Amino acid sequence: MTTADSSRAADTPEGGASTTEPDQRNQATTRWRVDLLAVLSFLALALWVTLRLWLDPRDGLRDNRTDQAQFEWMMAHGSRVVTDFAYPFASDRMNVPEVVNLMANTSVLSVSIPMTPVTLVAGPRMSFLLFLTLGMAATATSWYFLLSRVVVRSPGPAWLGATFCGFAPAMVSHANAHPNIVSQFVVPLIIWRTLRLGEPGRWLRNGLLLALVIVWQAFLNLEILLMTAIGLGVVIVALALGRPDLRQRTRPFLAGLGVAAGVTLVLLAYPLYVQFFGPGAYRGLSPLIRGYSTDLASFVAYSRESLAGDEPGARGLAKNPTEENAFFGWPLLVLVAALVWWLRRNVVVRALALLAVVFAVLSLGREVLFNGEATGIPAPWAILETLPILHSVVPTRWALAITPVIGLLLAYGAQHARTLATRNPSARPQIRFATVTVLAMALLPLLPTPLPAVRLEPTPAFVTSGAWRPYVAGGRSIVTLPLPDTHYADPLRWSAETGLEMPIARGYFLGPDTRPDRHRVALFTAPDRPTSDFFTEIRRTGEVPPVSQQERTAAEDDLRYWRAGAVVLGPHRHADALRRGMTELIEVQPTYTGGVWLWDVRHLTD
Numbered sequence: 157m158t159t160a161d162s163s164r165a166a167d168t169p170e171g172g173a174s175t176t177e178p179d180q181r182n183q184a185t186t187r188w189r190v191d192l193l194a195v196l197s198f199l200a201l202a203l204w205v206t207l208r209l210w211l212d213p214r215d216g217l218r219d220n221r222t223d224q225a226q227f228e229w230m231m232a233h234g235s236r237v238v239t240d241f242a243y244p245f246a247s248d249r250m251n252v253p254e255v256v257n258l259m260a261n262t263s264v265l266s267v268s269i270p271m272t273p274v275t276l277v278a279g280p281r282m283s284f285l286l287f288l289t290l291g292m293a294a295t296a297t298s299w300y301f302l303l304s305r306v307v308v309r310s311p312g313p314a315w316l317g318a319t320f321c322g323f324a325p326a327m328v329s330h331a332n333a334h335p336n337i338v339s340q341f342v343v344p345l346i347i348w349r350t351l352r353l354g355e356p357g358r359w360l361r362n363g364l365l366l367a368l369v370i371v372w373q374a375f376l377n378l379e380i381l382l383m384t385a386i387g388l389g390v391v392i393v394a395l396a397l398g399r400p401d402l403r404q405r406t407r408p409f410l411a412g413l414g415v416a417a418g419v420t421l422v423l424l425a426y427p428l429y430v431q432f433f434g435p436g437a438y439r440g441l442s443p444l445i446r447g448y449s450t451d452l453a454s455f456v457a458y459s460r461e462s463l464a465g466d467e468p469g470a471r472g473l474a475k476n477p478t479e480e481n482a483f484f485g486w487p488l489l490v491l492v493a494a495l496v497w498w499l500r501r502n503v504v505v506r507a508l509a510l511l512a513v514v515f516a517v518l519s520l521g522r523e524v525l526f527n528g529e530a531t532g533i534p535a536p537w538a539i540l541e542t543l544p545i546l547h548s549v550v551p552t553r554w555a556l557a558i559t560p561v562i563g564l565l566l567a568y569g570a571q572h573a574r575t576l577a578t579r580n581p582s583a584r585p586q587i588r589f590a591t592v593t594v595l596a597m598a599l600l601p602l603l604p605t606p607l608p609a610v611r612l613e614p615t616p617a618f619v620t621s622g623a624w625r626p627y628v629a630g631g632r633s634i635v636t637l638p639l640p641d642t643h644y645a646d647p648l649r650w651s652a653e654t655g656l657e658m659p660i661a662r663g664y665f666l667g668p669d670t671r672p673d674r675h676r677v678a679l680f681t682a683p684d685r686p687t688s689d690f691f692t693e694i695r696r697t698g699e700v701p702p703v704s705q706q707e708r709t710a711a712e713d714d715l716r717y718w719r720a721g722a723v724v725l726g727p728h729r730h731a732d733a734l735r736r737g738m739t740e741l742i743e744v745q746p747t748y749t750g751g752v753w754l755w756d757v758r759h760l761t762d
Contacts, residue, residue: 190311198296201323202289208609209285215609219477223333225645226664228280232652234268235275245430249656250663251682252633257436259427261666262336266375280652291339296322302344308571317567324559325459328604329480342373343384353412354405363415370420383557391507398503438668438678440547448475449521450482450555459483464601472528481555487598495569512561519555613727618750619650624658632721633659637734638695639688640664641681661718686710694737698730703740711741716761723755
């Protein structure tokens, strides 16, 4: 049934008589009021999850400050594309003198570019916070309209399923500075446009519209796009096999799909070429990251940000607080199994159940883990992880794809219960009581709590005042101590606040490991250099290693490589050791200015 068919059906009461025009207007008004309440509830939930950041914008996400800094940098890059006509797919503002391949990173161009006015007026931190908050609310909203208009066509069940899709434990976990992952509002649009492909006579129009939303998602997150494509493929095949009445739509569907594929390939050909073959491209994730898998015990546990969960209970079941991709709890899993059995005659439900099992198995990684311990049982991902495209997927995130599957099953189940209550008026109170009780037992423990926040170090006046400008003249960069990486990304935030006008050495990004025998797999920063290793050791231990002439020579070589104009040290718990180490390395005394220790190294790098 198409959306138009659904609308016509909604306008006809059960008796078959056509409603009057005033009745139709009243129904439409009532429905949009319900829709508005649903959207406001999603916004309220998103504000609740990010509450601590809104109460004090000087705070940041406690459990993932580095990714927050990276996304603030990405938001600044998007505005620079608009204001300076900067090249969108790579940047030389980080990792000087090399470039960062932004297509191979989370550049979120489909959001950062439209949000340029916010970034310019309110700054990249506010832009990031809006992206995170509105992304969650928009995801639930998009699912609500898909469910209420196309799938179950009833606002209550649609609200239930959409709320889970937008605010399930995995989504709240990724709200720890992964706005590109929680912003899945394009996914329901892709599903909707795919279902419309079968409309006769509209294959060209529908194919073009599908291509546009696919491209939109591609510049938001390719991992989510891959999971969506697999999920849709399974459901469409199941519909084709289980619904013979739909086979008459095969020709327009395939024609529209061909148009969508062709247009998508044309629009994405160059960006994907840059991603896989351009400067800074890499060949899959490192074996360490490809080892991020879902612990079998986490499927029945509660996440640290769920009402029934806590940090000790979740610790050890996920690699970090941002990758709690399962954590559904026993009651919900039992409910889902019961729903699948109850609705087993529905071909879509059977396809969704199959999808959930497939995604769960893939998320287990190379070897099954249980309660943090390796079981020795191999998992299918061990065979698939080296395949092209799949070698860039973090395996535990396959479990994230189970969230919308469960959301859809909840919507189907609630709608079926509603239909039973309508058909059995005498048992209506009992059916409603049972439905509410079961849903409360399964879902109340999963209610999200506000994400923990921590006060971020303020950006030094050296950066905000523009005092750095003379030191970057002639293509030079600013070298920060410690050098930025996965553990310290404050310099990315500093650069973002300058609109990326302040270029920095090294950074926090995915780039190729160019060392011999590393096959250009991804690193979460640039390959190590002697000086970066020296300061990583100081940051880790708080102690200054012995400095020889060899280290001094290597430091000067590294500063020349980075085209350093100045080295700066901002607030840090090992600031004294870092300052001593730099001073001993280059035998130049620093000056304290604008909240940083400053070494002018232009005479060393000329």
